[in-house]
Amino acid sequence: MTRSSYDPEWVAHYFDDFGIGEWERMVAAPIDEVALYIHTYYLQHYVPAGASVLEIGAGAGRFTQVLANAGAVIVVADISPEQLALNRKHARELGFATAVEAWYELDMCDMSRFTDGSFDCVVAYGGPLSYVLDKRETAVAECVRVLKPGGVLLAGVISMWGAAHQKLRGVLALTPPANQRITASGDVLPGSFPQARHFMHMYRPAEFRHLLQNAGLQILALSASQCLSLGWEALLVDIRADEARWQELLRMELEACADEGALGMGPHLIAVAQKTA
Ligand SMILES: C[S@@+](CC[C@H](N)C(=O)[O-])C[C@H]1O[C@@H](n2cnc3c(N)ncnc32)[C@H](O)[C@@H]1O
Numbered sequence: 311m312t313r314s315s316y317d318p319e320w321v322a323h324y325f326d327d328f329g330i331g332e333w334e335r336m337v338a339a340p341i342d343e344v345a346l347y348i349h350t351y352y353l354q355h356y357v358p359a360g361a362s363v364l365e366i367g368a369g370a371g372r373f374t375q376v377l378a379n380a381g382a383v384i385v386v387a388d389i390s391p392e393q394l395a396l397n398r399k400h401a402r403e404l405g406f407a408t409a410v411e412a413w414y415e416l417d418m419c420d421m422s423r424f425t426d427g428s429f430d431c432v433v434a435y436g437g438p439l440s441y442v443l444d445k446r447e448t449a450v451a452e453c454v455r456v457l458k459p460g461g462v463l464l465a466g467v468i469s470m471w472g473a474a475h476q477k478l479r480g481v482l483a484l485t486p487p488a489n490q491r492i493t494a495s496g497d498v499l500p501g502s503f504p505q506a507r508h509f510m511h512m513y514r515p516a517e518f519r520h521l522l523q524n525a526g527l528q529i530l531a532l533s534a535s536q537c538l539s540l541g542w543e544a545l546l547v548d549i550r551a552d553e554a555r556w557q558e559l560l561r562m563e564l565e566a567c568a569d570e571g572a573l574g575m576g577p578h579l580i581a582v583a584q585k586t587a
Pocket residue numbers: 321322325332336366367368369370371372373387388389390393416417418419434435436437438441442
């Protein structure tokens with residue numbers, strides 16, 4: 311396969327097949343709970359109660375539940391019908407369906423279903439801006455268009471050096487030329503390496519910042535996730551059982567991840583960015 315650009319059907323099928331793994335992804339182990347904590351922190355600090363929120367690439371609903379608990383009025387959207395079905399199911403079973411106005415199957419590269427300035431916040435957590443590959447400028451422009459002036463985008467993307475930090479064994483198993491194509495472009499594409507099943511654009515912090523600024527957004531916050539905990543998964547199992555030490559780890563993670571020097575070193579990079587009025 312030689313495809314080098316975004317294929318919406320492929321993305322939808324990938325996440326349809328991933329199914330319930332998407333719901334479990336954030337609580338499977340203590341290291342995942344660290345990521346859940348950091349992503350949740352930014353939602354709780356930047357999404358006010360009563361805000362109208364478009365959650366694009368909402369998946370099975372982990373952050374839909376957080377948004378509902380924060381008092382948001384949510385429109386859920388995803389390219390994967392299976393993820394949307396799981397989101398609906400979790401909303402009904404776990405009692406947050408009343409916070410969701412509607413569920414839509416759509417591609418964030420074309421959100422023409424929504425008029426300009428429809429939402430106080432757009433949340434795009436978990437990498438949709440990575441999965442759209444070469445369409446990332448279009449996707450960000452759509453997020454900006456549907457935001458009200460002064461509205462806030464909260465987006466999480468896959469981090470280039472953070473992913474290398476997390477998957478170093480696999481990265482170093484590649485041939486140097488294959489790996490150099492990935493680090494030069496940030497793209498994992500069909501054909502990047504034989505086992506590649508998950509195609510994405512990975513960002514350096516400066517690139518992510520520029521993408522958002524060039525779309526007319528002002529950066530309010532940038533953060534990595536799990537920059538301290540990565541590589542210490544076994545230790546974290548013990549730490550998780552000791553509430554005081556667990557809370558101290560979370561406190562340090564939050565501060566370290568937002569430090570300029572650590573931004574690139576977690577698997578995800580989170581941005582909070584405001585549409586200028
Ligand atoms: C890794 S999951 C993240 C789910 C959830 N936001 C979270 O952080 O737990 C990525 C989600 O983005 C969705 N997605 C990927 N590309 C998309 C696109 N172009 N438009 C809408 N949704 C997309 C996928 O179907 C999937 O549900």
